[in-house]
Amino acid sequence: MLAVEVEKRLSDFFLSASFQTPGGAAGLFGPSGAGKTTLINMIAGLIAPDRGRIVLDDFILFDSAASINMPVHRRRIGYVFQEGRLFPHFTVAANLDYGRRMHGFLRDDAEFERIVAMLDIGNLLERRPAKLSGGERQRIAIGRALLMRPRLLLLDEPLASLDETRKREILPYLEKLRDEARVPMVYVSHNAAELARLARSIVWLDAGQVISIGGPELLQIAGPEINRPTTGARFF
Amino acid sequence: MLDLSPDEWTAVRLSLKIAVVATLVALPFGIALAFLLARKSFWGKALLEGIIHLPLVLPPVVTGYLLLISFGRRGPIGAFFAEQLGIVFSFRWTGAALACGVMGFPLLVRPIRLGIETIDRRLEQAAATLGANRFWLFLTVTLPLALPGVIAGMVLCFAKALGEFGATITFVSNIPGETQTISAAIYTFTQTPGGDAAAARLVVVAMLISLAALVASEWLARRAGTRFHGE
Numbered sequence: 001m002l003a004v005e006v007e008k009r010l011s012d013f014f015l016s017a018s019f020q021t022p023g024g025a026a027g028l029f030g031p032s033g034a035g036k037t038t039l040i041n042m043i044a045g046l047i048a049p050d051r052g053r054i055v056l057d058d059f060i061l062f063d064s065a066a067s068i069n070m071p072v073h074r075r076r077i078g079y080v081f082q083e084g085r086l087f088p089h090f091t092v093a094a095n096l097d098y099g100r101r102m103h104g105f106l107r108d109d110a111e112f113e114r115i116v117a118m119l120d121i122g123n124l125l126e127r128r129p130a131k132l133s134g135g136e137r138q139r140i141a142i143g144r145a146l147l148m149r150p151r152l153l154l155l156d157e158p159l160a161s162l163d164e165t166r167k168r169e170i171l172p173y174l175e176k177l178r179d180e181a182r183v184p185m186v187y188v189s190h191n192a193a194e195l196a197r198l199a200r201s202i203v204w205l206d207a208g209q210v211i212s213i214g215g216p217e218l219l220q221i222a223g224p225e226i227n228r229p230t231t232g233a234r235f236f
Numbered sequence: 237m238l239d240l241s242p243d244e245w246t247a248v249r250l251s252l253k254i255a256v257v258a259t260l261v262a263l264p265f266g267i268a269l270a271f272l273l274a275r276k277s278f279w280g281k282a283l284l285e286g287i288i289h290l291p292l293v294l295p296p297v298v299t300g301y302l303l304l305i306s307f308g309r310r311g312p313i314g315a316f317f318a319e320q321l322g323i324v325f326s327f328r329w330t331g332a333a334l335a336c337g338v339m340g341f342p343l344l345v346r347p348i349r350l351g352i353e354t355i356d357r358r359l360e361q362a363a364a365t366l367g368a369n370r371f372w373l374f375l376t377v378t379l380p381l382a383l384p385g386v387i388a389g390m391v392l393c394f395a396k397a398l399g400e401f402g403a404t405i406t407f408v409s410n411i412p413g414e415t416q417t418i419s420a421a422i423y424t425f426t427q428t429p430g431g432d433a434a435a436a437r438l439v440v441v442a443m444l445i446s447l448a449a450l451v452a453s454e455w456l457a458r459r460a461g462t463r464f465h466g467e
Contacts, residue, residue, distance in 0.1 A: 044365055072364040073373075085362040089380045098376075102367035148366055 002026070002152060002184065006042055006052035006062075015039065015208035023184040027199025029192065029219065035208040036188045040154045043186070044079050045072035056152055076103065078145030078153040078183070082160050084137040086129035092140055093125040099148025112147065118176055119143045135166040139173060146181060153177075153185045159194060167194075174198055192219040240437055246413050247421035248441055254329055254417060255397035258337035259390055262344055266389060267379070270348035291403070292342045300406025303335055307407070331408035332415045336397035344393035351385015352378065383460045391453035395446055418442050 005018040015035040028036050041047040043054055045061065048069055054062040056077070061070050078099075086095050096116075100107065116122050119139045129137060138158050145153055158174070159167045171194070178185065178198060189195050195202065196219050204212040212218055240248065272278075273285060291299050307314040307325045317323045325331035355378060363377045379386070401419040408415040410424060422438045425431030 046361055046365070071369075072361075073367050073369050075365075076367065077365065079362070079365040081358070081362060083358075085358055087359060087363070087377065098363070098368075099366035102363075102369075102372060144366065 001055075001057060002043070002186070003053070003055045004039070004043065006039070006049035006054065008038065008042065008047070008049045010038070013038075013208055017205065017208070017210045019203045019210050019213055021184070021186065021201055021203070024200045025178045025185045025187060025198055027195035027202045027216070028186055028188045028205060029190070029195055029199075029202050030205035031190055033207075034190075034205045036190075036205055037156055039205065040079075040156055040186060040188055043152070044077050044154055045070060045075050059151070073102070076148065076151050078148060078150030080138070080141045080145050080153070080155040080158050082157045084129075084134075084141040086132075086137055086140060086144070088129050090129075091125065092121065092127050092129065092132070095129065095140060096125075096144050096147055099144060103148055105149065115143050115146050118180060119173055133166070134162050135169050138162065138170055142173070142177060146177075146183065150183055153181070153183045154188070155185060156188045157190070159189075159191075171197060195219060238437060238440060240441070241434065243412060244421065244434060244438060244441075247416050247418050247438065250329060250332075250413070250415075251398055251417040251419075252445070254333045254336055255394050258333040258340060258397040259344070259394045261333070262337040262341055262393060263386075263390065266341060266344040266393070267348055267386065270345045270352055270385075270389075271374075271378075273345070274349045274352040288345055289342045291339050296339065296400070296402025297406050299338060300335060300403035303331075303338065303403065303407040307331065307334060325408070327408050327411060327415065329408075329414055332404045332417065333397075335403040335407045336400045337393075339400050339403050340393035340396035343396050344389040347385045347388035347392065348382060349385070351382035351388075354385075355381045384457045387453055387456045387460065391449055394449055398442070398445060398449075 001020060001023055003020045006015070008015045013035065015038055017035070017039055028039065030036050038047060042049050043056075043061070049062060049064065051064045052062065053060070053064070056075075059070070059075075060066070060068050061075055062068060086092075087098065090098070096112070097107075116125070119142060121136070121139050121143060124132065124136055124140065129140070132140070138161075142155075142158070155174075159170055162170065174187075175198065187195065187198050196216050199216055202212075202214055202216055202218045203210060204218060269284075269288065273281070304326070305311050307317070309315065309318060309324065309326045314325055317325065323330060325334055359381070360373055360377055363373045368376060398417075399419055400417070401423065404415065404417065405420055405423075410416050410420045412421075416424070418438050418441065422435050422442070425435035425438070
């Protein structure tokens with residue numbers, strides 16, 4: 001379970017959010033500029049909140065009252081960034097292996113094979129990231145985060161930089177990830193259709209505030225400022 | 237033409253030894269300072285930058301003189317090194333390497349610093365989320381991505397060390413077999429009647445070494461670049 005209660009003032013923006021997710025796939029929904037990325041950066045430890053508390057299962061990640069701020073590298077929270085952020089100087093295989101090596105885990109070939117098969121990236125292992133398509137990069141970024149056995153997986157609009165064809169190509173992998181990986185996820189998106197397909201619970205953020213928490217049915221009333229679902233409507 | 241006499245070979249070997257040692261010993265300090273200047277802000281940063289760049293703007297003879305009074309046998313730092321570590325600089329090849337390292341240092345630091353500054357910090361964030369602590373993050377992401385800058389800095393420092401004359405001759409003099417580098421030997425030969433041919437031979441050697449260093453750096457930089465950007 002992830003429990004977040006944070007405040008953060010940025011130059012022209014005030015974020016104050018409080019929510020809990022039961023585990024499984026949670027969707028963090030809201031228009032651009034709502035503070036979604038800021039919020040998950042605080043969960044990952046890349047930004048420190050001004051005040052508040054972030055708890056993941058038994059781990060206190062941040063607690064301003066107790067002066068606790070666990071450093072990023074010790075949180076073991078997988079983060080799939082919008083732009084992949086693969087290491088250009090490593091092969092795909094070395095990228096995938098990076099988190100495991102940094103944590104000093106023993107190599108588990110069966111797990112490696114399982115994740116490579118799930119994401120269908122077995123034929124890319126020897127390549128360099130510069131030679132991959134956007135969709136391939138995102139799949140490898142997902143694999144890289146999964147292979148460090150994360151306590152939680154954050155996905156920040158992993159489809160936003162892809163065109164429609166690529167999005168349709170990746171979505172089934174994300175569904176498999178949700179159903180097979182057994183890792184709690186926070187999936188960030190401004191796209192109601194995407195979240196309707198992927199998330200089991202929704203936290204709706206707008207202008208730095210949580211305005212609604214509930215099931216995916218919340219997305220039916222998504223306002224006009226947010227990309228209205230088109231193809232995804234049948235999932236409601 | 238390149239039928240060098242034993243004395244000339246000695247000067248060439250000594251020059252290479254001094255330039256290699258100067259570059260390699262300066263390298264870890266150069267990387268540390270480049271990182272500090274690229275990433276940290278602290279009190280006295282401008283002053284530190286000024287001191288690092290000083291050998292670039294001071295007359296080399298002045299740098300040599302300052303080395304002499306501080307690293308010479310009676311100099312405060314020189315005495316410490318001689319007594320505590322057994323390293324003597326004055327009138328030794330080690331002193332020549334020190335002078336060359338100091339003179340090449342600003343040329344070493346600058347490209348490394350630029351290399352570190354152009355790194356996409358978001359890749360370092362990604363490495364941190366994957367469990368890399370500061371040390372490993374630097375070793376596995378920052379340093380490899382700054383490698384083209386490191387190579388460029390090393391080549392510049394090596395070339396400067398190879399050609400250094402003023403500070404070296406002021407600090408450790410011009411002793412054949414100990415501190416007489418190619419540059420100093422060329423100077424000596426041009427001052428000696430009948431030394432023109434020997435000077436010309438060493439000039440050719442100096443040009444060949446410099447050219448080789450340039451080609452090697454170009455090749456290394458291209459290899460590093462290929463790794464990052466595909467073809």
